[in-house]
Amino acid sequence: TQLLEQSPQFLSIQEGENLTVYCNSSSVFSSLQWYRQEPGEGPVLLVTVVTGGEVKKLKRLTFQFGDARKDSSLHITAAQPGDTGLYLCAGGDTGGFKTIFGAGTRLFVKA
């Protein structure tokens, strides 16, 4: 069974600080996705990474896929209160047909 472990589980920081959250597995994934979920809403896709070592930037967010395609990280620069939410990583199983999710990192950015 492929599992995704996310750390930390919870993070509370001040506005303007930088942070990194991690998504790790002992299994190789065909691709990894990052979603953000706000209270009372469904997850919304932020990015998909496919190639080992790939780095993608989305404004203040930087996503990296590990060389071995077993892990990924999300770095946020100068966090803002609007970044508050649950960050979920999701991986495609070896066939790419099923998406499994990690437990998420709950981020709270204080103004």
Next chain:
Amino acid sequence: EAGVAQSPRYKIIEKRQSVAFWCNPISGHATLYWYQQILGQGPKLLIQFQNNGVVDDSQLPKDRFSAERLKGVDSTLKIQPAKLEDSAVYLCASSRGPARGSTNEKLFFGSGTQLSVL
């Protein structure tokens, strides 16, 4: 384009009662998913349809949960009878089609139905 629609938003029932959730995916999306999200956890896939056929239902507790997708469009998920541990948010998602190659599909989620079983 309109998003994924789910109803009801909230439901409170007593254990052993029945409950049904409804989902209308984005128009033209071939694949529909039902996920269960227990508080503090990530979404867990219950069932995945491609058009009106089941692709994966390996984690669906089939003794009490059932789902159907008539005519390959909207879908209903039913729990009968409900247990306390079924308290969760039930998320419906859709995507354009089956995953191709090694890249996972972009999932579009509804706002979910929050179920409380007392």
